[in-house]
Amino acid sequence: MSTQTVNGQLLYLSRADVEAAGLGVGAMIALLETAFREKGRGRVEMPPKPGIHPKLDSFLHAMPAYIPAMRAAGIKWVGGYPENQARGLPYITGLLVLNDVDTGLPYAVMDCTWITAYRTAAASALSAKYLARPDSRTVGILACGVQGRTHVEALAGVFPVTRVFAYDIRREVQDRFVADMRARFGFEVVGVDGPKAAVVESDLVVTSGPILKHPMPSIPPGWLRPGAFASAVDFDSYWSPAALAEFDKVTTDDLAQFQYYRTVGYFQQTPEPCADLGEIVAGLKPGREHANERTMAMNLGLALDDMAVAPDVFRLANEKGLGTWLPL
Numbered sequence: 001m002s003t004q005t006v007n008g009q010l011l012y013l014s015r016a017d018v019e020a021a022g023l024g025v026g027a028m029i030a031l032l033e034t035a036f037r038e039k040g041r042g043r044v045e046m047p048p049k050p051g052i053h054p055k056l057d058s059f060l061h062a063m064p065a066y067i068p069a070m071r072a073a074g075i076k077w078v079g080g081y082p083e084n085q086a087r088g089l090p091y092i093t094g095l096l097v098l099n100d101v102d103t104g105l106p107y108a109v110m111d112c113t114w115i116t117a118y119r120t121a122a123a124s125a126l127s128a129k130y131l132a133r134p135d136s137r138t139v140g141i142l143a144c145g146v147q148g149r150t151h152v153e154a155l156a157g158v159f160p161v162t163r164v165f166a167y168d169i170r171r172e173v174q175d176r177f178v179a180d181m182r183a184r185f186g187f188e189v190v191g192v193d194g195p196k197a198a199v200v201e202s203d204l205v206v207t208s209g210p211i212l213k214h215p216m217p218s219i220p221p222g223w224l225r226p227g228a229f230a231s232a233v234d235f236d237s238y239w240s241p242a243a244l245a246e247f248d249k250v251t252t253d254d255l256a257q258f259q260y261y262r263t264v265g266y267f268q269q270t271p272e273p274c275a276d277l278g279e280i281v282a283g284l285k286p287g288r289e290h291a292n293e294r295t296m297a298m299n300l301g302l303a304l305d306d307m308a309v310a311p312d313v314f315r316l317a318n319e320k321g322l323g324t325w326l327p328l
């Protein structure tokens, strides 16, 4: 495609259209691997995300990125409101705009809820591919919301998962998660009574509760076993400073954004990340080096993730005749 704009129109994709486009999580992991390799080689443009914060622990973030090798350019405008669950609304909502790299014109606007749900889990799975033991079989999910679900799916695509331990502060959410995951996957899914039981026997641990500016972490040192990998998509909200200090390697997805978050009050007691995912995927820094290392991905969620996958969502949706064309 020489230019991505179609006859002065843009394609609007609702959440249902984005889902129906059918981009699989395995394909997303592969797209992210390309994007992070480009990032590691310094070939993407992605300024730290500016944000506004209408309510405590809420955010509205502007997330632009350009990945030349993927002809991907655009921005996500995404909100995160922890109290939305009580209103029957998703925690994460928003819109994503794709721009033609040659003309700058927008050619697609799409709901970003589904993309955010899956690309975050795909990024964790990509981190785990480089940082976890390949024979990891047990998964601990702490918080069984949208991210808990997509993480099970993404990790099961990369590792020979046999058992999932699930914990949510809300029992009914945990029970529904256990029932749904059992019905969907062939492995054992066990609901547990507290965070400890979801951590101690797990090779892969995902914490996906609310991001708190003033965290009250409940995972102490000594719970995570040697050789395990953890992904904290809720930043440092779940892991105590002493537990974070136990990791042999803490990594992130973007060092500049990690430093930026420090300046606005997050990660005050988190160890300095030893690498970002781009450096690891590009082979500039090592991933896992020993079977007994404890490794962590503290991924912040990048515009790069969204721009790596959204053009393929557009392409698939367009091929299937989904969405609504709108005049510019």
Ligand SMILES: NC(=O)c1ccc[n+]([C@@H]2O[C@H](COP(=O)([O-])OP(=O)(O)OC[C@H]3O[C@@H](n4cnc5c(N)ncnc54)[C@H](O)[C@@H]3O)[C@@H](O)[C@H]2O)c1
Residues within 6 Å of the ligand: 080, 085, 090, 091, 092, 116, 117, 120, 142, 143, 144, 145, 146, 147, 148, 167, 168, 169, 170, 173, 208, 209, 210, 211, 232, 233, 234, 235, 299, 300, 301, 302
């Ligand atoms: N880093 C990233 O790239 C990225 C991207 C998207 C979302 N997130 C974050 O992931 C987190 C989860 O998002 P989501 O869309 O799954 O939200 P969600 O509302 O669907 O799920 C959150 C779940 O956490 C549970 N919970 C709350 N406190 C808990 C606790 N102390 N222990 C166990 N469970 C608890 C809630 O009952 C709920 O089921 C949020 O913090 C969100 O900001 C991060």
